[in-house]
Amino acid sequence: MGKRSSKPSARVLPLIPLPVPLAILPATTIKIPIANRSDIAAILAKIYSISPTAKPDAAITIACVPLNSPDVSPLDGKLLIEDGSNKGRRENLYETDPVNATKKDIFGYACVAKVSGVQGRRQGELSLVVEGLERVRVVDVVQDRPYFEGELEAVDEFVDVDNPEFESHFNLLKQLSRELLALVRLSSILPRAPAVSLSPIVARRLELFIARKDLTEAGSLADFMANVVDCTHEEKLRVLAAVDVKERVDKVIEILQRQITNIQGSTRITVTTSALPVPTGSFDIDQLRRLQQEALQRRGMRGSNMPAGFPGGLPAGGANVGDDEPNEVDELKKRLQDAQLSPEADKVAQRELQRLSKMNPAQAEYQVCRNYLENLAEIPWTKTTADQLDAKTLIKAKKQLDDDHYGLEKIKKRLLEYLAVLKLKEHANKSLDEQIRTLADAAHPQEEKDEKEQDIEEKPTREPTEEEMRLMEKKRMVDKSPILLLVGPPGTGKTSLAKSIATALGRKFHRISLGGVRDEAEIRGHRRTYVAAMPGLVVNGLKKVAVSNPVFLLDEIDKLSTSNYNGDPSAAMLEVLDPEQNHTFTDHYVNIPIDLSKVLFIATANSLDTIPPPLLDRMETIQLSGYTTLEKRNIAERHLIPKQITTNGLHSEEVLIPTDVLDKIITAYTREAGVRNLEREVGSVCRSKAVEYATAKDTDTLAAYNPAVTLSDLDAILGIERFAEELTEQHARPGVVTGLVAYSSGGQGSILFIEIADMPGSGRVQLTGKLGDVLKESVEVALSWVKSHAFELGLAASADEDVMKSRAIHVHCPSGAIPKDGPSAGLAHTVALISLFSGKPVPPTLAMTGEVSLRGRVLPVGGIKEKLIGALRAGVERVLLPEANRKDARDLPAEVLDGLKIEFVGHIWEALGLVWPERWEGREAGWESRL
Ligand SMILES: Nc1ncnc2c1ncn2[C@@H]1O[C@H](COP(=O)(O)OP(=O)(O)OP(=O)(O)O)[C@@H](O)[C@H]1O
Numbered sequence: 001m002g003k004r005s006s007k008p009s010a011r012v013l014p015l016i017p018l019p020v021p022l023a024i025l026p027a028t029t030i031k032i033p034i035a036n037r038s039d040i041a042a043i044l045a046k047i048y049s050i051s052p053t054a055k056p057d058a059a060i061t062i063a064c065v066p067l068n069s070p071d072v073s074p075l076d077g078k079l080l081i082e083d084g085s086n087k088g089r090r091e092n093l094y095e096t097d098p099v100n101a102t103k104k105d106i107f108g109y110a111c112v113a114k115v116s117g118v119q120g121r122r123q124g125e126l127s128l129v130v131e132g133l134e135r136v137r138v139v140d141v142v143q144d145r146p147y148f149e150g151e152l153e154a155v156d157e158f159v160d161v162d163n164p165e166f167e168s169h170f171n172l173l174k175q176l177s178r179e180l181l182a183l184v185r186l187s188s189i190l191p192r193a194p195a196v197s198l199s200p201i202v203a204r205r206l207e208l209f210i211a212r213k214d215l216t217e218a219g220s221l222a223d224f225m226a227n228v229v230d231c232t233h234e235e236k237l238r239v240l241a242a243v244d245v246k247e248r249v250d251k252v253i254e255i256l257q258r259q260i261t262n263i264q265g266s267t268r269i270t271v272t273t274s275a276l277p278v279p280t281g282s283f284d285i286d287q288l289r290r291l292q293q294e295a296l297q298r299r300g301m302r303g304s305n306m307p308a309g310f311p312g313g314l315p316a317g318g319a320n321v322g323d324d325e326p327n328e329v330d331e332l333k334k335r336l337q338d339a340q341l342s343p344e345a346d347k348v349a350q351r352e353l354q355r356l357s358k359m360n361p362a363q364a365e366y367q368v369c370r371n372y373l374e375n376l377a378e379i380p381w382t383k384t385t386a387d388q389l390d391a392k393t394l395i396k397a398k399k400q401l402d403d404d405h406y407g408l409e410k411i412k413k414r415l416l417e418y419l420a421v422l423k424l425k426e427h428a429n430k431s432l433d434e435q436i437r438t439l440a441d442a443a444h445p446q447e448e449k450d451e452k453e454q455d456i457e458e459k460p461t462r463e464p465t466e467e468e469m470r471l472m473e474k475k476r477m478v479d480k481s482p483i484l485l486l487v488g489p490p491g492t493g494k495t496s497l498a499k500s501i502a503t504a505l506g507r508k509f510h511r512i513s514l515g516g517v518r519d520e521a522e523i524r525g526h527r528r529t530y531v532a533a534m535p536g537l538v539v540n541g542l543k544k545v546a547v548s549n550p551v552f553l554l555d556e557i558d559k560l561s562t563s564n565y566n567g568d569p570s571a572a573m574l575e576v577l578d579p580e581q582n583h584t585f586t587d588h589y590v591n592i593p594i595d596l597s598k599v600l601f602i603a604t605a606n607s608l609d610t611i612p613p614p615l616l617d618r619m620e621t622i623q624l625s626g627y628t629t630l631e632k633r634n635i636a637e638r639h640l641i642p643k644q645i646t647t648n649g650l651h652s653e654e655v656l657i658p659t660d661v662l663d664k665i666i667t668a669y670t671r672e673a674g675v676r677n678l679e680r681e682v683g684s685v686c687r688s689k690a691v692e693y694a695t696a697k698d699t700d701t702l703a704a705y706n707p708a709v710t711l712s713d714l715d716a717i718l719g720i721e722r723f724a725e726e727l728t729e730q731h732a733r734p735g736v737v738t739g740l741v742a743y744s745s746g747g748q749g750s751i752l753f754i755e756i757a758d759m760p761g762s763g764r765v766q767l768t769g770k771l772g773d774v775l776k777e778s779v780e781v782a783l784s785w786v787k788s789h790a791f792e793l794g795l796a797a798s799a800d801e802d803v804m805k806s807r808a809i810h811v812h813c814p815s816g817a818i819p820k821d822g823p824s825a826g827l828a829h830t831v832a833l834i835s836l837f838s839g840k841p842v843p844p845t846l847a848m849t850g851e852v853s854l855r856g857r858v859l860p861v862g863g864i865k866e867k868l869i870g871a872l873r874a875g876v877e878r879v880l881l882p883e884a885n886r887k888d889a890r891d892l893p894a895e896v897l898d899g900l901k902i903e904f905v906g907h908i909w910e911a912l913g914l915v916w917p918e919r920w921e922g923r924e925a926g927w928e929s930r931l
Pocket of ligand 1: 404405406407408488489490491492493494495496497604605606635639640674675676679
């Protein structure tokens, strides 16, 4: 039996056209902006003028009407008043602004509404709040100015309550409404949620509202849902025009289905059995699963697309529904499998995977666990690159090192030794592997072989015992790479040497900068309990190179902080570098032993002084000293100039730096042990030439371009000379001696003048030239020795005469602004004092270095190579060195050995014999016993 709502008679009411996409349905409330709406003002004015006594809360009834849309067919509810002018507007000229609307723009159905108030604070934001009451048909528009007035006819809402088909449609509408509600609630708590959220109270009320609707209220439920969901203007018009309730319900079902699909498409719906976010009320897992499965079926997805083992289509843990991305947990599992974890790591990984699969992705712990597993999958547990160790390896490696670096013979030799050992070990292990395999085959002969093959196979006489196998394993050469430490001044090629080794071996290279690392956790990682914990530098390095046998350069290990309140980074390094321990290195974050024994560590440092002794003890030190001018010239010619020419976009024939220009750059513009500044200066020269060349090319004057750089160009390109070279004096004067100095910064050596003057006084000694305590003391030692031997030296008339009795002396070392310290000028001071007191000058081309003791012995000093290179540059011809430094002189570059006459002295008397041979030659050190 059908049910019809009562039919009120036709009436005339003011019509308020709504701006597109606004539409109103019965039982809903909307806000109509009233800025610039003269018609609304007129309606309100009229109502109050008719009934000036109307109370503010008296109900004011009007009708709200949406504007026509081109996509809604006349059958759907186009205004029945048609006129000729309407036709031309069908396609595109439809009005969307109610201010300009004419009669033809009024839609055929409207909604009688009650004005419930005005909302908004400021003038431009005010809006009229109206509440839809009933659906009406617009029979005619009787007035359009100053506001529309329409003749309205109530519609006949027909509800066929006895129709089973209608009932099932109504049930579907109810179910979809609740499904949508659940999805909106669910999606709002998921990560990457769309911007929809629903408070639990509102959700609960909506739940009840939907649940309480019965069949007779199907139309109003459809109106309500059409109003709350996101639908187009046209859809709303169609719902408004759907007088037949069944048709309306079908239309809303269509809208809801689309809406649900959209939410599922944009959100990954993940349901876990342990922590299901069920909306308060009547939702349960099964219902949700069913709803989602239905939604999937509607979208044409097959059951086969669902992970197996989950009858409801929802796996417990991490399966996402609605997109084709593979499951996150499965993906991780696969990555972990591919990572070939160590057995220990595998156990932990499986445990964590299990935990992850039970977790809700919204939990903070989920991300932590996932990050950890991702880290495990990225660590190269067993992956290695094959070392290029064939017959030609050593030749190839030598060529690589020679190609990349000039000189450094000792270091190259040591590196080649390392490669040779590695090659031998690998060869020995390979043949051992073969033996073990043969024995193992003999122990299980029948495996993988069919009967026939077995007959042919020669039977081993006996099976190997376990003991034999163990012995064989013991013979295996352990791959314990030594840790090399390259020590030397900056820019001497330590980093680039390490890179060449990696290239020669065909291994991956990674640089870990340790300079300024103050926190132990930077090396070992943070424990996983900390927020944003991460693995340390070593594990990160391994992750980056993705193999377990890279070359790691531990740069600036001398700048690593020692014990402080953040732990002791240098102690953490101990475990990394100890070949006995580093096969079980444990990072705090990973917390599983990682084998670092295959990593070849090469450390670099500028000085050994700041490296803690236990750390130093674990490394094999290779010393690199500064380069001589000749070496620098060769390095520049072979490596730096070609490199800079190409870096600056030129060809080798387009820049020519002659040797004299290069020498000038080396001596006047750089003062360093390495070649970094030299490379920079050469770069400046090449850049300037590049500008010159490009200009010449652009102006077609290439013929006039001169690729050669001249000495005068240098002044213009690099500015005025930065360093004036200390050169030996031309004239000898008593009291002035050439000493030798090695600057601690830059590792450069040079000469230094020791000047002593005497004046009348009573034994006072004045020292200037920024001398350090040790240097001052060495002057005192020299003076004491001279005073005590004044008679033997012929400086005093008798043994008890004090040479300083009536004189004062002033010792000065230029350049006065540079701090100087150290005992190595002791010999020069002694000779200078004797020269002053005896009035005999010392030849300026004779330089000396050495510490003296009170007994007159000449003791060894450091920095011989730098000092001698500096001396040669300064024009020194003869050098006196301590006897004990004879070994250092063996390593000197050939140009130094050729250019300098080096003499060794063990005692001051010997030195005096060499300085003034005419007077002291043959004098023996036996005099020391007189002291
Ligand atoms: N013997 C050499 N032959 C060729 N090039 C060299 C040589 N020594 C250094 N170089 C070049 O000098 C530059 C600086 O070298 P590198 O960066 O290796 O210095 P370093 O010793 O590691 O310095 P630091 O101690 O400051 O880290 C590089 O471009 C390198 O190629």
